[in-house]
Amino acid sequence: MALIVQKFGGSSVADAEKIRRVAGIIADTYNAGNDVVVVLSAQGDTTDDLLEKAAEINPRPSKRELDMLLSTGEQISISLCAMALEKMGLPVISLTGWQIGMKTDSNYGNAKIKGVGCERIKSELDKKRIVLVAGFQGINKYDDITTLGRGGSDTTAVAIAAAMDAELCQIFTDVEGVFTADPRRVPNAIKLDEITFDEMLELASLGAQVLHNRSVEMAKRYGVNLEVLSSYVRKPGTKVKEVTKMEETKISGIAKDSDIARIAIVGLRDEPGIAFKIFRVLAKSNINVDIILQSIGRDNTKDISFTVAKTDKDAAVEALQANKEAIGFSSLSVSDKVSKVSIVGAGMIKSSGIAVMMFEALYDANINIHMISTSEIKVSVLIDTDMADLAMQAIHKKFFGV
Numbered sequence: 556m557a558l559i560v561q562k563f564g565g566s567s568v569a570d571a572e573k574i575r576r577v578a579g580i581i582a583d584t585y586n587a588g589n590d591v592v593v594v595l596s597a598q599g600d601t602t603d604d605l606l607e608k609a610a611e612i613n614p615r616p617s618k619r620e621l622d623m624l625l626s627t628g629e630q631i632s633i634s635l636c637a638m639a640l641e642k643m644g645l646p647v648i649s650l651t652g653w654q655i656g657m658k659t660d661s662n663y664g665n666a667k668i669k670g671v672g673c674e675r676i677k678s679e680l681d682k683k684r685i686v687l688v689a690g691f692q693g694i695n696k697y698d699d700i701t702t703l704g705r706g707g708s709d710t711t712a713v714a715i716a717a718a719m720d721a722e723l724c725q726i727f728t729d730v731e732g733v734f735t736a737d738p739r740r741v742p743n744a745i746k747l748d749e750i751t752f753d754e755m756l757e758l759a760s761l762g763a764q765v766l767h768n769r770s771v772e773m774a775k776r777y778g779v780n781l782e783v784l785s786s787y788v789r790k791p792g793t794k795v796k797e798v799t800k801m802e803e804t805k806i807s808g809i810a811k812d813s814d815i816a817r818i819a820i821v822g823l824r825d826e827p828g829i830a831f832k833i834f835r836v837l838a839k840s841n842i843n844v845d846i847i848l849q850s851i852g853r854d855n856t857k858d859i860s861f862t863v864a865k866t867d868k869d870a871a872v873e874a875l876q877a878n879k880e881a882i883g884f885s886s887l888s889v890s891d892k893v894s895k896v897s898i899v900g901a902g903m904i905k906s907s908g909i910a911v912m913m914f915e916a917l918y919d920a921n922i923n924i925h926m927i928s929t930s931e932i933k934v935s936v937l938i939d940t941d942m943a944d945l946a947m948q949a950i951h952k953k954f955f956g957v
Contacts, residue, residue, distance in 0.1 A: 562712035569599035597628025618663035629689035652692035659693035706767020732793030806900030822885030
């Protein structure tokens with residue numbers, strides 16, 4: 556008998572028919588003789604709907620009360636799915652994050668997991684029950700409900716799998732696994748049988764929406780056997796593991812991130828410490844910076860451009876303008892009509908000319924590059940958003956022939 560943790564996203568439980576389909580997958584796993592713990596996300600657009608309701612009452616609610624509201628979405632999912640399993644005659648119980656002892660810090664809206672109390676889950680499994688857990692939520696030292704931020708249900712599932720030493724953690728999505736690119740954007744994208752943790756982490760961080768990067772980090776740290784597969788098609792998915800057999804593959808995937816903005820600071824004094832002054836201001840405002848480009852200006856000045864999350868754009872501009880005199884610049888400009896397109900692959904370390912192939916594909920497609928960033932296993936370019944899908948398709952054809 557194996558312990559299997561399964562996670563189903565919001566699109567997989569969006570309506571009654573889909574909940575019954577999910578219940579069938581859970582039932583098959585349970586009837587095969589396994590102990591089963593299932594983590595569910597809120598149905599479909601429930602979280603967005605709740606945010607709209609909050610805005611109707613208070614455009615700027617406290618994060619604590621927002622967490623109290625948003626956590627109800629997952630509670631609806633687990634109770635409805637439990638009812639579906641009950642109707643099938645199976646023993647089942649649904650539990651919230653606080654009921655299973657999902658301990659977090661007090662960073663409301665984006666809490667980090669500090670520990671998982673497994674006693675309640677173990678007790679229910681000993682009674683041969685299927686355990687349904689509300690994802691995305693936990694409880695802090697003040698006994699307040701917290702939420703884990705975007706992709707939090709993935710992280711919940713991996714945390715439970717790690718804490719309970721599960722044999723397998725399955726992340727069910729609306730696609731059949733991890734593809735070389737988003738199949739909705741690149742029709743000829745190829746499903747991968749396996750991918751390394753490092754590659755998956757880079758893809759997740761660069762905009763691929765299959766897994767959240769925090770869940771991949773945790774799976775790598777604790778050696779969780781992870782599989783991404785479809786809740787619609789019953790076939791093997793993609794295994795995420797430490798080492799794969801695909802070492803000869805130059806790249807494993809292409810990702811796109813359009814939720815970014817580029818900020819260009821012009822006319823900076825050409826003297827030591829300017830970059831420090833800029834990014835210290837942003838750090839104090841808890842704004843993360845990604846691609847950075849410094850160029851030589853005119854008359855002993857220089858320009859610095861960088862990217863931030865689109866949601867941080869206004870705060871970044873406000874912070875920089877407030878410190879304009881201390882930093883010393885003439886002007887700044889902002890664009891949120893840009894996207895970051897990236898290639899990722901562990902095989903890039905041992906292969907030369909990978910970046911050249913990418914740049915050639917963009918050149919052939921007449922796509923202009925604004926900024927470039929590289930690491931050992933990835934190359935990212937900043938381009939106009941309206942060219943992003945074409946760029947992904949051109950790069951995919953260059954590397955995979957389709």
